[in-house]
Amino acid sequence: MTPEDIYTRLQKIFRELFEDDAIVLTPETTARNVERWDSLSHVDMMVMVEESFGIRFSTREVTGLANVGQLVQAIERRIG
Amino acid sequence: MTGATAPTNTAYLAMVRRGNELVHNTGGLPVLEVAIMADHATQQFVFVLKAALEEEGFFPVIHESDYGTAAFEAFDGNSDLYASGSGTVYFSMAMQKYRARFYEAPDAAVREALPQAFLDEVLGIIGAMAEKGLKVIASNLALPLERMFGNYALMTAQSLWGSVLRFNQMLAHAALGGMFRVNDVMYLGNRFGAEAFMDERLWQHSKYLCANRFLPDLARQLARTLAVQQGKVSKCLVLDLDNTLWGGVIGDDGVDGIVLGGDAEGEAYVLFQRYLLALKQRGYILTVCSKNNEETALDVFRSHPEMLIREEDVAVFVANWNDKAANIEYIASVLNIGLESLVFIDDSAFERNQVRQALPMVSVPELPEDVTGYIAVLESTGLLEATGFSDADALRSQMYREEAKRSSQKLRHGNIDDYLRSLEMVVELRPFQDADMGRVAQLFQRSNQFNLRTQRLDERQCRAFRDDNLHCVTLQARLRDCFGDYGLISAIACNTINGWLNVVELVMSCRVLKRGVESYLMTQLFEHCRRMGLKGVRGEYIATTKNAMVQGFYHQFGFEPATPSEAGDVWLLPVERYVAQPTFISPTAT
Numbered sequence: 001m002t003p004e005d006i007y008t009r010l011q012k013i014f015r016e017l018f019e020d021d022a023i024v025l026t027p028e029t030t031a032r033n034v035e036r037w038d039s040l041s042h043v044d045m046m047v048m049v050e051e052s053f054g055i056r057f058s059t060r061e062v063t064g065l066a067n068v069g070q071l072v073q074a075i076e077r078r079i080g
Numbered sequence: 081m082t083g084a085t086a087p088t089n090t091a092y093l094a095m096v097r098r099g100n101e102l103v104h105n106t107g108g109l110p111v112l113e114v115a116i117m118a119d120h121a122t123q124q125f126v127f128v129l130k131a132a133l134e135e136e137g138f139f140p141v142i143h144e145s146d147y148g149t150a151a152f153e154a155f156d157g158n159s160d161l162y163a164s165g166s167g168t169v170y171f172s173m174a175m176q177k178y179r180a181r182f183y184e185a186p187d188a189a190v191r192e193a194l195p196q197a198f199l200d201e202v203l204g205i206i207g208a209m210a211e212k213g214l215k216v217i218a219s220n221l222a223l224p225l226e227r228m229f230g231n232y233a234l235m236t237a238q239s240l241w242g243s244v245l246r247f248n249q250m251l252a253h254a255a256l257g258g259m260f261r262v263n264d265v266m267y268l269g270n271r272f273g274a275e276a277f278m279d280e281r282l283w284q285h286s287k288y289l290c291a292n293r294f295l296p297d298l299a300r301q302l303a304r305t306l307a308v309q310q311g312k313v314s315k316c317l318v319l320d321l322d323n324t325l326w327g328g329v330i331g332d333d334g335v336d337g338i339v340l341g342g343d344a345e346g347e348a349y350v351l352f353q354r355y356l357l358a359l360k361q362r363g364y365i366l367t368v369c370s371k372n373n374e375e376t377a378l379d380v381f382r383s384h385p386e387m388l389i390r391e392e393d394v395a396v397f398v399a400n401w402n403d404k405a406a407n408i409e410y411i412a413s414v415l416n417i418g419l420e421s422l423v424f425i426d427d428s429a430f431e432r433n434q435v436r437q438a439l440p441m442v443s444v445p446e447l448p449e450d451v452t453g454y455i456a457v458l459e460s461t462g463l464l465e466a467t468g469f470s471d472a473d474a475l476r477s478q479m480y481r482e483e484a485k486r487s488s489q490k491l492r493h494g495n496i497d498d499y500l501r502s503l504e505m506v507v508e509l510r511p512f513q514d515a516d517m518g519r520v521a522q523l524f525q526r527s528n529q530f531n532l533r534t535q536r537l538d539e540r541q542c543r544a545f546r547d548d549n550l551h552c553v554t555l556q557a558r559l560r561d562c563f564g565d566y567g568l569i570s571a572i573a574c575n576t577i578n579g580w581l582n583v584v585e586l587v588m589s590c591r592v593l594k595r596g597v598e599s600y601l602m603t604q605l606f607e608h609c610r611r612m613g614l615k616g617v618r619g620e621y622i623a624t625t626k627n628a629m630v631q632g633f634y635h636q637f638g639f640e641p642a643t644p645s646e647a648g649d650v651w652l653l654p655v656e657r658y659v660a661q662p663t664f665i666s667p668t669a670t
Contacts, residue, residue: 044292047282047291051293059285
C-alpha cells in the first residue's frame, strides 16, 4: 500500500466521520484544521482507522500523534 | 461469534450519528427520559443509547450527570438529577474504578472487605435515589483480566478477579429485593471476551468503560430493560419447522429423512429444542407457524423419537399454505396478545422479510445459516428480557393452551360447521339450582354485553322466579366441549304475560359466542311454550351503552316487532312460526 493509498483511505474516513466532504488531508493537517476533530471524536477516528487498516495503535500513538503525517507514518509502520 | 453479527466501529459510529440527529420528536414517539450517572466517561454512550431507545420505539431524552459526581447528585435533593424530572436513572460503574479501590486497599483485611464495603456505598446511592421515587438501573462490573493468583483467584477476594466476582454476586442478590434492576455488563464482557471488550488505552486516554464498538450492544441491552419497564415485553415465539426445529424438509424427506438427533447437526437441533422448552418453562408461549400439510408436520411431533417439543408444548399449531404474516396475525388473535409481543423464528430470509414488511411490530431476528448459531442470535437480540420470574410464569403456557386449542381447531376445519361439530359440545340445562344460585346471580350482575334487559336480578329474585314454577321458567346452562368445561355460561328467567312466555332476563357469557348456544337455548324456550300451552315467546331488548351486540337478537330468530314498551323494543314469535336453527350441541344425559 503506497502512502497515496493510505491518504485516500484516511481522507474517506475523515470525510465520513467529521461529516465534511471538503476535507483534504495533507501531512500537516491537524485537529485545528478540521472543525469536528476534537478529543472525543479523535478516539472514534483512531479506532476507525484501526478497524479499516486492521492494525492496533499503541497508547502513545492513540494520544500523541501531532498531525496526519505522523498518523500515516504510524500506519505504514504497522502494515509493514 | 457463532451467530450474532460481530460489533464494528462502523456500526457504532452509525449509531452515534443517529443519536446526534435525535433532537426533535418529529415522529411523535412516546418520550422516555433517562438520567445517566456514571463514574466513567459517557458522552458517546449517550448518543448510542438515544439511537437504541429510538429502535425500541421511544423518543429519548437523556440527562447526563457530570462525570464522577454520582454520590453528590444522589444525596443532594436539589441536584440536577432530581430537577431533570427523569423517572429513571442508569447508574453505571466501571470495573477500572473498582480496580483502583482494590489497589488502594492498605492491607489484606480492607481488601477482603472491599466487595461488601463497595456494595454498601452503591446501595446507599441507589437507596437515596429510589427513596425519591426514581427507578434505578445499576450496572454490574465487567470482569477483569487480572487474577494474580492464577486459578486460585476464583477462591479469594485478595485477587481482583475474585473480588469483582463477589461484588457482582452481592449486587445481584441485593437487586432481588426489588429496589433496583441490574444491567448485566459482566455478561456482555463475557460474551465478547474481556481482552476485546475492555480497551485499556481508551480507559487511560478518556475513561471509556469499554471499546467503542461494544457500546451499541451495551446500549441496546439497557434499552431493552427500559422498554420492558414500559411494558414492551415479548411473550411468544412463533416457530417455523423445516430447517428451524429440524434439518431438512419434512414434506420431501419424510420422518425418517429429516435431520434431528444422530449426527452433529441433528444434535444441534435437539439442543435448540431443549433451549426452547426451557424458555417455555420460564413463561414463554411456544407456537408453530409452518408451510406444510398439517398432518405431515404433526407426524414428526407424534412419531420422531428425537422430537423433544411435543404437541402439548405448542399453544397454537398452524401448518398450512397461507402466507405467514396472515398466520401470525391469527396466532396473536387466538392468544389475544399484541403483535409486538411476538418473536418470529424462521430460517428462510424470504419468510422473515415478508413478515417484517407486513407486520413491522413483530420482532424478527436475523437467523444465521447454521443451527448452532440460533441460540446465540436469540440471546443477542435482548428479546428475552424479563422483569422477574414467578410460579405463574411457569404455568402461563399451559393456561393459554386450552383456549388456543379451540381457536386453532377453527382454522384447521374448512368451515365453521365442521369446527363446531368437532368441539363435541354438551349443554347441561336445568332450572336454577340452589347450589348454583350465587353463580347465576353473578352472571346477571356481571354480564354487560350479552344481556337483553340488564335487570341485575339478585340471588333472592332468582330464587323467587325458580320457586314460582306455575308461572315462571328458569334455565341455567353449563357448557363443556372436548377441550374442557366452561362452567355456567347462561341464565334465563321468564314469567308469563297474557299467555306468552315472557323473557324477563337472558344473559350469556361472551366466551361462548358463535357456538350456537343461543339457538339451542331459544329452542328450549319454545319447547317450554309447547309443554305449557303458551302462545309463544315474548322478548324485550333494552339498550344500554354496552349491549348493542344483542340488539338484533330476537330478529335473527324470526321474531316480529310488537308495540314497544316504555323501556325498549318488544318482540313476539308464536310457537308455530318458530323454526329451530340446527346446532352441534347435545344435551347431557341427566
